[in-house]
Amino acid sequence: MSTEVRQMFSSIATRYDVTNEVLSLGIHRLWRRSAVKLSGAKEGSHVLDCATGTGDLALAFKRKVGSTGRVVGTDFCPEMLESAPAKAAKAGLEVEFQVQDAMALTLPDNSFDVASISFGIRNVDDPVKCLQEMARVVRPGGRVVVLEFGQPTGPYGALFRFYSKTVMPAIGGLLTGNRAAYQYLPRTAAAFPAGDRFLSLMDQAGAYSERAAHPLLFGTAYVYVGTVR
């Protein structure tokens, strides 16, 4: 499974950012800002962004923690990481990027104030293991922040489902040449535990003293925040 996921992201890597921008109408930037805000990161914080892809959330964190802070972005797909260092340099931000599997991080215990993952946990083989691993590298009292799609309901939910099942694969396919990757996205987003069901996964991880779900845009996405025991 993880080999297929890595290959899929490798095939869309060079077109990922432009497709993201178009399909989200730029809204992903606001969601990332919410994740940074809710993480409690501040000037000087040490932050790990797992499954960072092309690094957008890592860069948003670096803007927050400043020159005295440290941000490390990791991903298990080298092709997704390829453009990240140049993006950081262009923005004048110093961020370290490493190839790492979010379920088996080779980073020391308690070495970060915050660990984050955006639109990545839905893709890992074992989300509970990933939540445990992220908590392991965060100091007690620090936070783990997850940004992930939800399943909005009602008339807006119906509109969103139409958009994600019909428009996303069509546009994503045109822009990347990989329509299947943009069918995978709504399929996995529709099946992945959202809201209280994701909080249950956080409970199963057994690593958090508190956890909360913050819906964004009528539940189109959520920021989940866990305080590490």
Ligand SMILES: C[S@@+](CC[C@H](N)C(=O)[O-])C[C@H]1O[C@@H](n2cnc3c(N)ncnc32)[C@H](O)[C@@H]1O
């Ligand atoms: C939809 S992209 C999200 C990228 C980025 N976080 C963002 O918000 O734009 C999902 C990313 O998760 C990465 N990924 C999936 N499973 C992973 C794992 N087990 N360890 C590390 N990265 C993983 C993929 O390579 C891909 O870059």
